[in-house]
Amino acid sequence: MTGTPRPAKRAPIARVIPLLALAHLDRDFDYLVPVEWDEAAQPGVRVRVRFAGRLVDGFLAERRDATDHPGKLGFLDKVVSPEVVLTAEVADLVTAVAARYAGTRSDVLRLAVPPRHARVETQARASGASAAPTVSSDGWARYRHGREFVAALADGRAPRAVWQAVPGEDWPARLADLAAATVATGRGALLLVPDQRDLDRVEAACLGVLDPTAVSVLSAGLGPAERYRRWLAVARGTARVAVGTRSAVFAPVHDLALVVVWDDGDESLVEPRAPYPHARDVALLRAHRAGTAAVVGGVARTAEAQALVESGWAQDLLAARDTVRAAAPRITALADSEHALVRDPSARAARLPAVAFAAARTALAAGRPVLVQVPRRGYVPSLACGKCRTPARCRRCHGPLALPSAPGADGVGSPTCRWCGTADAAYSCPTCGSRALRATVIGAGRTAEELGRAFSGVTVRQSGGSAVLASVPAGPSLVVATVGAEPVAEGGYGAALLLDGWAMLGRADLRAAEQTVRRWMAAAAAVVPASEGGEVVVVAEADLPAVQALIRWDPVGHAATELAERVEVGFPPAVHLAAVDGAPDAVRTLLDAARLPPDTVTLGPVDLPPGERPPVGADSAEDPSAPVERVLLRVPRRSGSALARALAEARAVVGAKKATTSALRIQVDPLRIG
Template sequence: MSATASGVRSPAPTRPIARVLPMLALSHLDRDFDYVVPAELDAVAQPGVRVRVRFAGRLVDGFLLARLDTSDHPGKLGFLDKVVSAEPVLGPELLGLVDAVATRYAGTRPDVLRLAIPPRHARVENESLASGVQSIPVLRRDEWSAYRHGADFLDALGGGRAPRAVWQALPGEDWAARLADLAAVAVSSGRGAVLVVPDQRDLDRVDTACRAVLDDDAVVALAAGLGPAERYRRWLASARGRARVVIGTRSAVFAPVHDPGLVVVWDDGDDSLSEPRAPYPHAREVALLRAHRAGCAAVVGGFSRTAEAQALVETGWAHDLVATRDIVRGRVPRVTALADSDHALARDPGARAARLPAIAFAAARASLTAGHPVLVQVPRRGYVPSLACSKCRTPARCRRCHGPLALPSAPGADGAGSPTCKWCGTADPSYSCPTCGSRALRAVVVGAGRTAEELGRAFSGVTVRQSGGTSVLDTVPGGPAIVVSTVGAEPVADGGYGAALLLDGWALLGRADLRAAEQTLRRWMAAATLVRPSTEGGEVVVVADSGLPTVQALVRWDPVGHARTELAERTEVGFPPAVHIAAVDGTTESLRALLDSARLPDDAVTLGPVDLPPGERLPFGSEIDADSSAPVERMLVRVPRSSGAALSRALGEARAVVGAKKTASALRIQVDPLRIG
């Protein structure tokens, strides 16, 4: 498809101007440029195709946005160099969404396009995608009757309208099947659906559920684990209109489904739904933008609820989709909260050996006796991932690099299992506390490995399985067994668990994080939903202070009330989502240059600069200059929700100005980041 270089090139006879967006990294070059379409490329140079153009003396990739009769540019225009592919991959709906996301997150369109459109695979484009006659989807509505207005929501969706809801899934709910129900209703109305989930395990469940009610050809699953050829093949199946339902992880929210009628985001509190690459969009926010622009239905669902989802309900943007309290009480397991204390452990020798309070030990023993597995959730993997002086509680630190010491395995006669630095890997078998001189160490948090070892000794003869790290189990069989899992790696048990023990709750709740309480409740509820209901003997024991609001929300099974309280508290102190906050990272010089150039809203408040949060890593070599030796700092800019769009626009324009001057190091801008500091 290359244009010939011999002779004089003549422009196309009709609409000879091509408006092109070059894929350039510099923010001040995020704009359209006009080129002349040569006559030999007239047929293939259509809106949405990939092209190559000459820019500043070099060839760069780009997308052809439109064909025009005339150009506003007064000077001489260059010719399109090449049409890389005649496949129109950037349709009008996707282009509009890309523009909206770039504006919302003070980013650039090329950065968003790299997230939205996978790299081209030429061989796949030449394959023919056969499209057979698709059968009528299987419509299931009965299970949705358990939720107030559930039937009405399905009627509105099937009637071609655009209902929006925050769905509170019942404990024990086959949520993947319910999402498949929604997708089938959308397809039955002649429209498409996009279902976004946090990880591969969730994707596999939803994919299986959707294929049970829809033809295989109508469903594609997109994930990062696919090879470039297969991912592009499935993406094209959606772009060409064969696949009407796309399931995938965060980037699938951009999938080019024809005539989208439904966008769903499951478990929006999961960190993996936040994109770690510029401009750092969250899949939930992209889905909401897409639903608004496309006029389609939107569902944000989960077993727990985020403050952001609650804000959608309280502002009237979405409706609640919840069950009545009578139905909830019939589905939940019995939840008991108790403090983890030495006094409680002393009540029962077996409980002390298992490092469990007596009530938790009794619940596990009752479940095993009844022939059901027991789930034990621990916050950390490893053996003993955190150590402190047994006498004065001073955290144990490496004498070489001052990193934290941990026990990677059980102590042995050969020296294995000695306290080892988690930073430099140096073992310190003769450690002594620099504060009091004691050589005795205690566990601050006990990991999954140590917990499994202790439970194996306490419940002799019972199978103990571990799930976490590089060895995550998807399912476990029914029958008496103990499953020790790290947070987020809990496998599904055949028939459900008889009991779940949620250990070391203080380690989750005590984190210095704005979302600590919200995330803790989400993780507890995700584990508790795998347990049989109380009517069948299911029991959950959470080892945490019962007086804490988060613990009480679990005991009462009230994620909506917890989210409502979280939102009210954040509103009172001016935290997201009650306000919009932009975190700007860069050197002191670049931060000053940005703020001098930015026309911030009148109600903007600047905070800082301060040091970067602990553990924060910057993408050196991309947005932040790798050669800069100046320290990187963070500046926060806060505005009311009504000024969020103005803030993003001001920061985006200011970064373009600073970038054009080339007088300061590059900057990183994150709008509404998950972690502020």
């Protein structure tokens, strides 16, 4: 701009949200709108303003006639683009999410609005009406009130449900049915899934019943320009259905009427950047504030989803027990012990009990693939002393030792630390002095090697790590997959072998049993029904509650038990919990400044091992050995908002006073507590 700018005559005050990292600056600031930017400066556009002598980016929140600022106002420096990218509904959600997670709006806005690509914005807008969607409720007929749920969506109502999919369900098609029923009323839908494989399946299902121009798929793998192009199709109202992974929860869908979250227990739905929101909780918060329909679905069920049902916020969407039994495979549980292994040399070499070995042979003989689920990738990811069973630890950092590959003459395959990467070919047990090592967990690579020897002539495929298979063809084969990397089999698997169940159930994690049941059921649901010969063998003690839930196929009962136990001991979702991580002095400074609710229970501090969680803060980032500690703050659910507000205000005070130079990480209701 040249010369002295003149303010606009109409609503000359622009209230701006600057993208500033400092917590004490997380508020709106007023600027004057120059007359030359009057037309472009509309609520929701990107702007650039001068703040403390430097130019910063921001979003124009609203135009006003007056300001409550007593001093002199500066002018907007520039309207970056006249494209409205922050709708009023999403702006309200951003504020709510920041308050819920003790974060700042600038952090949430970076998650909600993708970076701008000017060339994409200048491209012509799509025009023309979309073809009418194909609406059907036939696929929902085997669920109690399933047809009524779809009819309610088609009538413009806002039902809320926790949906329990039966084994073998074509769940992407069911989500597409819900989206089609919503779009038929002229409104929009938002479908969230954990990963790219699920995204591809839902996209294909939606394109089968909806006009391609009405569907926009959002994922980070598209690349910045293409993702922004598709995001703009949603923002401009061209696409009525947004399908995406966790960040798509903020997609600016016009006239949003339905929010769906599939497999809400998947850790991929947790944002790894501040303020670390869970896509499920953001989606439900959005549905609640916007008054939309909501569905949380999955083959298994989390305690959080069960809490929605027990609180009355959502209703169960279940199939009758006879329907579930008819769709489920036969499930057998066997203890993982030497007595459970047959004397058949092939079965012993494959580490499979006789029943599991027989189930695999039967499925292969029938021309179907067999899924073998293992809890860890790699070769031998966990070692212990071969004599006294003491866990093998690194002599440098005390991290766990693993065997990355088969031992060889060149030294490859030596015990190596999983934390610092140091090899220790001369390891000896500090307890008994023995140099013998044994595997406590067998990885996918070693399992595939053993199965290849036991089932000679059968194709063995691996899925996991950086090489995850999306699908496998029909026909006899062995598919060794780590948990969460199980590919879809054409026509279904003939059998599934779930190995080393104790390694999953024995993890020191609040959600170990819940996650194990979820992973087991996801694998078992890919197996054909028992009437077609489908069989699942889980190598774990049959009397364990998690194993019993799998055998009975009772995810609802297991989730109800999990929730009741968490209520009894005071863990989420029965309470709200905040984890504060950082250098000891920084954590103490924050807690001293925080006006915590009177019913807050403080747990800790405890030191965080360097291998479990990376150091936080400028000081500890430079020195990996610098101490990092964690304090847990627990409050009843009624005080959750007060706790988040107290932590946010304390961080703002500490930041304004520059009371500490170390960074802090605040996580509200973290997925992992320890």
